[in-house]
Amino acid sequence: MYESKAMPTGYSNDYLLDKKVKIFQPLNGYRASSDAVLLAAMVAKVAKNARILDVGSGTGAVSLCLAARLQAANPEIHGVELQPELAELANLSAAANGFDFVRFHHLDIRQKIDSESLKPCSFDAVISNPPYSENDMPSPNNSKATAHNHHDFSLEQWIAFCLKMAKPFGQIFLVHRAEALAQICATLNGKAGGISVLPIYSKKAQNAKRIIVAAQKDSKAPCRILPPFVTHDEKGQYTEAAEKILRQGLSFAEIIKI
Numbered sequence: 311m312y313e314s315k316a317m318p319t320g321y322s323n324d325y326l327l328d329k330k331v332k333i334f335q336p337l338n339g340y341r342a343s344s345d346a347v348l349l350a351a352m353v354a355k356v357a358k359n360a361r362i363l364d365v366g367s368g369t370g371a372v373s374l375c376l377a378a379r380l381q382a383a384n385p386e387i388h389g390v391e392l393q394p395e396l397a398e399l400a401n402l403s404a405a406a407n408g409f410d411f412v413r414f415h416h417l418d419i420r421q422k423i424d425s426e427s428l429k430p431c432s433f434d435a436v437i438s439n440p441p442y443s444e445n446d447m448p449s450p451n452n453s454k455a456t457a458h459n460h461h462d463f464s465l466e467q468w469i470a471f472c473l474k475m476a477k478p479f480g481q482i483f484l485v486h487r488a489e490a491l492a493q494i495c496a497t498l499n500g501k502a503g504g505i506s507v508l509p510i511y512s513k514k515a516q517n518a519k520r521i522i523v524a525a526q527k528d529s530k531a532p533c534r535i536l537p538p539f540v541t542h543d544e545k546g547q548y549t550e551a552a553e554k555i556l557r558q559g560l561s562f563a564e565i566i567k568i
Contacts, residue, residue: 320336320337320338321334321335321336321337321399322334322335322336322337324341326342326346326347326371326374326375327347327375327378327556327557327558327559328557328558328559330378330559331374331375331377331378331407332403332406332407333369333370333371333374333403334369334399334400334402334403334406335369335399336369336395336396336399339395339396340368340369340393340396341369342368342369342370342371344541344556345439345485345520346368346371346372346375346439346485347371347372347375347555347556348485348510348520348522348539348555348556349372349437349439349483349484349485349522350371350372350373350375350376350379350437351375351555351559351560351561351562352483352485352508352522352524352561352562352568353376353380353435353437353481353483353561354561354562354563354564354568355380355383355561355563356380356383356385356434356435357383357434358383358384359383359384359385359386360380360383360385360386360434360435361385361386361387361388361432361433361434361435362376362385362386362387362388362433362434362435362436362437363387363388363389363390363428363433363435363436363437363472363475363476364376364387364388364389364390364437364438365389365390365419365436365437365438365440365468365471365472365475366390366391366392366419366438366439366440366441366468367389367390367391367396367397367400367414368391368393368396368400368439369396369399369400369403370389370396370399370400370401370403370404370412370414372389372437372439373387373389373400373404373412373414373437374400374403374404374407374409374412375559376437377404377407377409377411377412378407378409378559379559379561381409381411384411385411386411387409387411387412387413388412388413388414388415388427388428388433389412389413389414389415390414390415390417390419390423390428391414391415391416391417392416392417392418392419393416394416397414397415397416398416400414401413401414413427415428419463419468419471420462420463420467428475430474430475431474431475431476431477431478432475432477433475433476433477433480434476434477434480434481435476435480435481435482435483436472436473436475436476436480436481436482436483437482437483437484438468438472438482438483438484438485439484439485439486440465440468440469440484440486441465441468442486442487442490465486465490465493465494465497466493466497469482469484469494469497469498470497472484473498473501473502473527476527477527478527478528479526479527479528479529480526480527481524481525481526481527482498482502482523482524482525482526482527483522483523483524484522484523484524485520485521485522485523486520486521486523487519487520487521488509488510488517488518488519488520488521490521491507491521491523494521494523495523495533498523498525501527501528502525502526502527502528502529503525503526503528503529503530503531503532503533504524504525504526504529504531504532505523505524505525505533505534506523506524506525506533506534506536506568507521507522507523507533507534507535507536508521508522508523508524508536508539508562508568509521509535509536509538509539510522510538510539510541511538511539511540511541512540512541512542513540513541513542513543513544514540514544518538524568536566536568537566537567539551539552539562539566540552541556551565551566
């Protein structure tokens, strides 16, 4: 179990899933968005004692949401994060929630990882919210810029790392901008199958801004486009389905056919 340390200054005490999960985040820096909660909801269930890896875990939102919903399966959840202060906050959050089966590591996935708990081909599920762009103007905030923009490491290399860490026939889950779909599918081609694409719409009659992609390593199963998921109604309020995901903590499998 992670040994909880004193809470540093400059950070807020926030909540996810309608205050079911506590999370510490920088006041001025990278903060989790609804993408993290949506991504976690794509993981419907895991086998008993499953090992899960969160790549680019940030403040730990994805792992914390998974831990809250899947803890009956006694999973072992690891997160890897480049920014040491975010990994430290994520560990503090895990301890505050009593998730002693969750551990975040300060690691650079561009370098060789020498850890008994982070061996290649050892995870039943690998989840990731990768940096979104190589070309966007970086944020003046270093933490946000590091989280949102690629640094000498392409999306193809990021996905290749996720595939390397998954067991044979393990699951891969990604959330990204909709425009990255072709790049994601091209990278997975020949290495993973059973690809399911869930388009996320802010409102009806708009283009999808986000996609969630699920795939199975080594599978040859065909690709599927899932029914659209809309987060807000015409008044700007969460839809009933979004409420169930973002506040009640349900999985997508509990509200739509996936």
